[in-house]
Amino acid sequence: MNYALLHVSLGYLRKHLLQSFLLVLGIALGVALVVSVDIANVSADRSLSLSAETLSGGVMHRITGAPSGIDETIYTELTTGLGFTKAAPYVEDYVNVIRLDGRPVRLIGIDPLSGLYTAPGEKGIFDYSPSGAMKELLTVPGSALVSQKLASEMGAGLGDTIRLRYGARSFGVKVAGFIDTGDRNVSESLEGVIVTDIATAQELLHKPGVLTYIDLNLNEQEPENAKILERIRKSLPEGVSVETSGSLAKSARGMTEAFELNLLALSLLALFVGLFLIYNTVTFSVLERRPVYGTLRSIGVTGRQIMIMVLAETLILGLIGSVIGIALGIILGRGIVGLVTRTINDLYFTLTVTGFSVSSYTIIKGILLGLCASFLAAVIPSVEASRVMPAGVLRRSQIEGLVIKSIPYLTAFGLGFIGLGALLLYVQERSLGMSLVSLFLILLGASFLVPFCTSVLMLVFSAIAGRAGVIIRMAPRNVVRSISRTGVAIAALTVAVSVIVSVDIMIGSFRTTVEDWLDYTLNADIFITLPSGNIGSDAGIDPEIRKKVKGFPGIERVAAARRVDLRSVEYGRFVLVAVTEDIAVNNRKFLWSEAKGGALWKKVESGSVLISESFAYRNEITPGPGNAVMLPTDRRERAFPVAGVYYDYGSQAGVVLMSDAVYRRNWNDNRITSLAAYVSPGRDVGQTLNRLRSSLEPDYGLVFKSNRALKESAIDTFDRTFTITSALRILVIIVAFVGVLSSLMSLQLERVREFGVLRALGMTVSQLRRLMFVENGIIGLTAGLLSLPLGAALSLILIYVVNLRSFGWTLGFSASPRYFIEALVIAFAAALFAGIYPSLRSGKEKTASLIREE
Numbered sequence: 031m032n033y034a035l036l037h038v039s040l041g042y043l044r045k046h047l048l049q050s051f052l053l054v055l056g057i058a059l060g061v062a063l064v065v066s067v068d069i070a071n072v073s074a075d076r077s078l079s080l081s082a083e084t085l086s087g088g089v090m091h092r093i094t095g096a097p098s099g100i101d102e103t104i105y106t107e108l109t110t111g112l113g114f115t116k117a118a119p120y121v122e123d124y125v126n127v128i129r130l131d132g133r134p135v136r137l138i139g140i141d142p143l144s145g146l147y148t149a150p151g152e153k154g155i156f157d158y159s160p161s162g163a164m165k166e167l168l169t170v171p172g173s174a175l176v177s178q179k180l181a182s183e184m185g186a187g188l189g190d191t192i193r194l195r196y197g198a199r200s201f202g203v204k205v206a207g208f209i210d211t212g213d214r215n216v217s218e219s220l221e222g223v224i225v226t227d228i229a230t231a232q233e234l235l236h237k238p239g240v241l242t243y244i245d246l247n248l249n250e251q252e253p254e255n256a257k258i259l260e261r262i263r264k265s266l267p268e269g270v271s272v273e274t275s276g277s278l279a280k281s282a283r284g285m286t287e288a289f290e291l292n293l294l295a296l297s298l299l300a301l302f303v304g305l306f307l308i309y310n311t312v313t314f315s316v317l318e319r320r321p322v323y324g325t326l327r328s329i330g331v332t333g334r335q336i337m338i339m340v341l342a343e344t345l346i347l348g349l350i351g352s353v354i355g356i357a358l359g360i361i362l363g364r365g366i367v368g369l370v371t372r373t374i375n376d377l378y379f380t381l382t383v384t385g386f387s388v389s390s391y392t393i394i395k396g397i398l399l400g401l402c403a404s405f406l407a408a409v410i411p412s413v414e415a416s417r418v419m420p421a422g423v424l425r426r427s428q429i430e431g432l433v434i435k436s437i438p439y440l441t442a443f444g445l446g447f448i449g450l451g452a453l454l455l456y457v458q459e460r461s462l463g464m465s466l467v468s469l470f471l472i473l474l475g476a477s478f479l480v481p482f483c484t485s486v487l488m489l490v491f492s493a494i495a496g497r498a499g500v501i502i503r504m505a506p507r508n509v510v511r512s513i514s515r516t517g518v519a520i521a522a523l524t525v526a527v528s529v530i531v532s533v534d535i536m537i538g539s540f541r542t543t544v545e546d547w548l549d550y551t552l553n554a555d556i557f558i559t560l561p562s563g564n565i566g567s568d569a570g571i572d573p574e575i576r577k578k579v580k581g582f583p584g585i586e587r588v589a590a591a592r593r594v595d596l597r598s599v600e601y602g603r604f605v606l607v608a609v610t611e612d613i614a615v616n617n618r619k620f621l622w623s624e625a626k627g628g629a630l631w632k633k634v635e636s637g638s639v640l641i642s643e644s645f646a647y648r649n650e651i652t653p654g655p656g657n658a659v660m661l662p663t664d665r666r667e668r669a670f671p672v673a674g675v676y677y678d679y680g681s682q683a684g685v686v687l688m689s690d691a692v693y694r695r696n697w698n699d700n701r702i703t704s705l706a707a708y709v710s711p712g713r714d715v716g717q718t719l720n721r722l723r724s725s726l727e728p729d730y731g732l733v734f735k736s737n738r739a740l741k742e743s744a745i746d747t748f749d750r751t752f753t754i755t756s757a758l759r760i761l762v763i764i765v766a767f768v769g770v771l772s773s774l775m776s777l778q779l780e781r782v783r784e785f786g787v788l789r790a791l792g793m794t795v796s797q798l799r800r801l802m803f804v805e806n807g808i809i810g811l812t813a814g815l816l817s818l819p820l821g822a823a824l825s826l827i828l829i830y831v832v833n834l835r836s837f838g839w840t841l842g843f844s845a846s847p848r849y850f851i852e853a854l855v856i857a858f859a860a861a862l863f864a865g866i867y868p869s870l871r872s873g874k875e876k877t878a879s880l881i882r883e884e
Contacts, residue, residue, distance in 0.1 A: 035335060038322070039343040050347055053312075057351025057400050058358055059764060060302075065359025065396040069388055091246040091259065095270045096664045097568060097594040097606075098698045099240035102228075104270065108244070112265060114258065116247035121231040121240070123568050125224070128193040128200060129184045132561075135222045137194070139231020142167060166206040167227055172234075173206040175225040181205060192224070194234075197560050197569030198731040201234055235568075246272070268666035273599070302470065302525070309407040309518060312344050316411045323415055333416035340412035341405065348404025352397045359396060360388055433514040437481045444478030447471050455831055462835040469827060473525050476820050480521040481513050487812050501797060505804040509812075516809055519861075523813035524820065527857045531821025534849040536828040537752050542844040544748055547679050548741045550617035554589065554706035555715045556722065557740045559733050568594065570701025575730055579707055582725070584718040586710040589613050592693060593703040596686075598662050601649050604684040606661070608693030612640075613706050621646070621840075622653035623674030630673060635689045638673035644838030645684025646675045659686060663696035682837045802869040803862065810861025814854035821853060 043050050093100065105119045121139035126132040166173050176192065186192055191202040209225065232238055246262070248255045263272050316323075323336055451471030458464035488506040495502045509516045558579065560569055570592065580588040592608045612618070615631050621643055623630055634640060639659060641651065651657055657672040670688065678685050694700070707722075709715050715736060723734040735743070785798060793801075822845065829841050 035326075035331070035339045036342075038326075039339055043343060043347070053344075053347050054351040054354065057348055057404060058355040060403065061352050061355025061396045061400045062358035062362055064399055065356050065392055066362035068392045068395065069359065069363030090274060091248050091272055092274070093244040093246065093262075093266065093270060093272055094597070095243075096662055096697055097596060098664055099237060099242055100244070100270050101267075102239050102241050104266065105241060105244055107265065108262065112261065114246075114262065118245045118247075119228060119241045120243050120245065121228055121235065121237060122242050123196070123235050123237075125234075126195045126561075127180075127184065128195055132195070135180070135194075135224055137196075137224050137226065137231060137234065139226050139228045139235075141228050167225075170204065170206065172201075172203050172230060173226065174203040174230070175207050175209045176205055177221050177223065178208045179221050180224075181208060194224075195561065195731075196235060198571060199236075200731065203230075203234070269662060269664045271662075302473065305403055305407045309411065312340065312408045312411040316340060316415045319415075337412045337416035340415045341408055344404050344408035344412075345401055348401050349397070351404075352400025355400060356393055356396045363388070433481070433517075434485075434510075437485065437513075440478045441482045444475040444482075447475030447478065449475075451475065455827065460835060462832065465827070465831050465835055469824065469832070472824070472827070473528075473820075476528070476816075477521040477525060480524060480816065481517040483816055484513065484517055484520055484812055485510055487815065488808075491808060501801045501804060504801060505808050508801075508805055509808055516805075520809055520813045520816070523810065523857055523860060524816045527813060527817035527853050528821040528824060530856065531817055531849055531853045532824035532828055534852070535822065535825035535843075535845050536833065536841075538846055538849065539825070539829055539841050539844040540752075540833075541745070541748060543841045544679050545741075545745065546842070547619075547677065548744055550619070551614045552706075552737060552740060552744075553617065554613055555709040555737055556585075556707040556719050557735050557737070558705040558707065559735070560703065561731060561733050570699075570703055571705070571732065572730070573700050573702055575726070575732070576702065576705060578726060579705055579722070582722055584710055584713040584721070586708045588708070589706045590690060590702045591704050591706070592690065592699065592701065594697075594699070596661065598660065598667075600660060601645070601684070604645055604686060605681045606693075607685055607687050608690045609687065610690040612687070619677045621675040621677065623676070624655065625673070633671075633673040634687070635691065637689075637692055638671045640674045640676055640687040641672055642678035642681070642685040642687075643675060643840060644678065644682055645686060647834065647838035648684055651675070661686065661696075664698045665696065668696070677840065679839055682839075684838070799869045802865060806861045806865030806869075807858060810858040811854070813861065814857030817853050817857060818850050821849075 093104065099121075102119065105117065108114045108117050119141050122136055124134045125137045126134055167175065174192070176186075181187070181190075181192075184192060186205055188205055188207065190205050192205060193200060193202050195201075203224065203226065209223075226234070228241075232240065246259070248259050259272065266272070326336060327333070448471070451468040454464050454468040454471070488510045491506040492503065495506065558571075558575070560571065573590075576588055576590050579585060590610045594606050595603065596606045597603050612631055612634070616627050623640075624633060624638075630640075641659065645651070646653060651659075651672070653675040658669040659672060660667055660669050670686075670692075676687075709718050719734060719736055726732065727734060788798060789795075825845070826843070829843055833839060833841055
């Protein structure tokens, strides 16, 4: 674009700062959501592996065992029997910092004399510790190294004691030194870590003679190392194996990919809504400058140059909006990181690193998305501008006539996109990414249908208006006469509100399903659990507590459960639950089962297992007879027949449910995770609970909850997981509101001559403003009405397709009338509110200046 045309563009932008501001704001908000979600996802992913990588130095192989751990004699055999010295033992589990309201951290026991805790040539974590810390760690029981940040948050200094809780036990560790490294990334990776020596960790975690895993410094690509690795594999007992050290982090990332992809899709939706705003603004600027373009063409400017001019000015504003959006996204990202981390902690596994990370990839992606959105939205208006002929300046009525004639074609395009989206849902049966693409295609198709649907609704509104006042009758006609402008505003608002409806229905259906599931799953009167619920923690309750509770006055019977995290090469990470009796066996809902009630439980007691729907879906196990799952026990990997597939909403990773007796025979673990107690008939549950709590809580430090309290706690956790979804949903509607405001502002500026004629014919300013408010109300009501069927259709896809592919859960459909009423109110209120400023501006100009012809 040459300097003269650039000067013309900049001059126009300076004279229309409000329009430029709205366009920049729309892009900025859309980019900000994408960037903030990307920051949160990247930060969460990064925290999965930082601590392990810092401590292990990036070794490639790891010896692992069952949940009960591996015998430490295996390490001794490696270093003495096989003569392999490049190994590092670990003992670890999650503990809670009492002074920080139970914040989870990783307690890691290591052998400080091993050289594998850092990569070759790099400093180790002990090189940064104060003089004498190493000696104290090895010689003083209960000594530990902590990060400077963690210590400062607790107000602890050298020599102070930090109180921790593991399961129902509490204990203290003495701060022997700090492990801040001077490297921001390394220090951040150790914020949620407390390091002790092996013996101290074994004592504190009640794991005598047990290691969690052993890291091996071997490059399998070298032939000699491959032979050594094979010797190590052959020397290991059954139930213990060698895996790549990154497989755990990879498995964990795989669990959260669906959650992160859903957040990204919701943030991209805001940018999608922003496309309407950009298109609207650019189209208006093209229409307003058609005389200018005609003049430019008459003095020799080509259509191609005009098209480049329009695209260039839009891309300039898009770049400005993208840069502002990145800054806003970084600010939003700081808050969203906490929400994402909390959700992952509630649903998947414990994250102890919540650092804030902004990568260059995120910034580049934000800028490219903003520019691409600006370009796509400006293509059609720029092509239209390029076709303006020197003597072919069309009047507004002619332009609207062309748009009205194109409605059948737009409708055909819309139906085509919806059909394509529906087809992709069926062709790609398990692809989550493709299902989200289908959603966007359906939204795009629905946007193309808006002009046709609006025209039909305006006929209905005109019929309803009947013999009402002239202003009421004029409003729907004016909406149709300006369909090129009002159609875009209605489409933007329809898409945004339909997303609100669909997400509300999905969350409501999910909540109703979970409440029903809790009702038939948790049917005991009293539940006894650990005070800290770190997902993935190996902590347990002393099995003796079961006998005490069972013999307590007023308790009829007690059921015990043990919940542990398992990993296998075939299934990845999942949850194993062992129960003395299935308290929900008579009420549990199944996709398929070999028998019912007591007969089914007898099969489980004989060695069969029940698997959750999400476990079956994730591992492509078709419900039916003849299936078996291979589980890594403490003795060997063995097959367990599948007796049923049941609905479960407690773990996206999937659950394998077995009899407690079968579990104890195959795993060296005598601990339990929770107890369910039934109060004797005629006894008061509340009084029994209080007596049980006062009798046992001081000695055992457990949490005693009634059935109702536990269900309320579970629902609170459920509500927390959707906090970030609700926050993003609000931001999407803000983007839509800005789009409607832009459309109404543009429409008001376009119609100044029409307003002048109305004023000349005797319409007062108040009547003119009333007309505008009625038109805005009709626009909002139309968007609300169109959003209802679209939102309901999207919710069906979210519930029965996206949710199943994301989490492996089948939900019931529950659509409260409240969701639809709220959608109508939001759309109507947004349109009215967005029309306040344009209506206030109207009537201030002199009538003569409005109708004057050049």
